[in-house]
Amino acid sequence: MSRTILIAGGNSGIGLETVRQLRQQPDTRIVCAVRNPGPLADFDDVETFPFDATDSDPDLSGLPDSLDGFVYFPGTIHLKPFHRFTDDDFLADLQVNFLGAVRLLRASLPALKSADRAGIVFFSTVAVGTGLQFHTSIAAAKGALEAFSRSLAAELAPKIRVNAIAPSLTDSPLASNLLGTDDKVEASKKRHPLHQVGNPADFAKAVIYLLGDDSRFMTGQVLTLDGGLSRLRLL
Numbered sequence: 001m002s003r004t005i006l007i008a009g010g011n012s013g014i015g016l017e018t019v020r021q022l023r024q025q026p027d028t029r030i031v032c033a034v035r036n037p038g039p040l041a042d043f044d045d046v047e048t049f050p051f052d053a054t055d056s057d058p059d060l061s062g063l064p065d066s067l068d069g070f071v072y073f074p075g076t077i078h079l080k081p082f083h084r085f086t087d088d089d090f091l092a093d094l095q096v097n098f099l100g101a102v103r104l105l106r107a108s109l110p111a112l113k114s115a116d117r118a119g120i121v122f123f124s125t126v127a128v129g130t131g132l133q134f135h136t137s138i139a140a141a142k143g144a145l146e147a148f149s150r151s152l153a154a155e156l157a158p159k160i161r162v163n164a165i166a167p168s169l170t171d172s173p174l175a176s177n178l179l180g181t182d183d184k185v186e187a188s189k190k191r192h193p194l195h196q197v198g199n200p201a202d203f204a205k206a207v208i209y210l211l212g213d214d215s216r217f218m219t220g221q222v223l224t225l226d227g228g229l230s231r232l233r234l235l
């Protein structure tokens with residue numbers, strides 16, 4: 001049986017790696033909602049339509065009629081001390097990380113409901129469950145997304161499952177400033193009990209797991225993939 005997956009932001013980092021892995025899955029149609037196709041233009045089996053998460057009234061006429069999966073990748077990483085964040089900074093993070101997801105999902109819901117069963121996956125951050133310096137704005141925006149995700153899981157059960165993934169620092173364009181030198185990479189690895197930073201391929205596998213039947217008993221959860229950062233203290 002074929003399935004259609006909508007990916008918001010599949011042109012970079014974890015999203016692009018997820019598209020690469022989904023293309024290897026049998027009978028999977030991939031439709032990406034992106035600001036610009038970028039490397040997706042090289043994949044003639046991947047459809048794209050324009051989507052900007054900050055647009056309050058996006059043209060979503062490119063959405064498929066039926067959807068088996070929905071994954072939302074758009075995100076930001078603005079880190080600074082709380083006293084330097086303005087209201088506009090907080091609103092900008094909420095727009096991309098939370099309200100963009102709300103709008104795209106609202107428009108996609110009829111298509112998701114028309115499938116026999118469907119999966120939704122959001123991207124949070126380890127900074128929601130663990131207090132990290134300079135993360136007030138992104139933690140608040142992703143915290144809204146996590147709470148939304150859990151409520152939605154209750155509302156859409158049993159046909160539609162809703163889960164989130166919470167990464168810690170991961171080697172993608174988003175984190176390029178934080179991992180821009182060998183010293184920064186080594187220091188970041190050392191902060192993780194597993195002495196690694198995140199690899200987009202591991203998150204792509206988690207997305208595929210959450211979209212598929214292997215996770216059929218799981219909804220309303222946040223899968224934290226963080227090299228042990230949030231739970232372990234090494235003595």
Ligand SMILES: NC(=O)c1ccc[n+]([C@@H]2O[C@H](COP(=O)([O-])OP(=O)(O)OC[C@H]3O[C@@H](n4cnc5c(N)ncnc54)[C@H](OP(=O)(O)O)[C@@H]3O)[C@@H](O)[C@H]2O)c1
Pocket residue numbers: 008009010011012013014015034035036051052053054072073074075076096123124125126166167168169170171172173174175
């Ligand atoms: N990398 C990390 O360390 C890390 C840690 C915790 C959580 N996360 C979360 O993981 C998710 C994936 O991030 P990533 O690491 O793969 O970063 P990435 O490579 O920078 O990808 C971010 C994606 O978001 C899209 N995006 C940003 N602003 C957008 C907007 N206004 N409208 C539409 N799309 C927009 C980007 O598209 P453009 O190419 O158009 O900009 C890009 O496709 C994000 O939600 C992020 O918050 C990442």
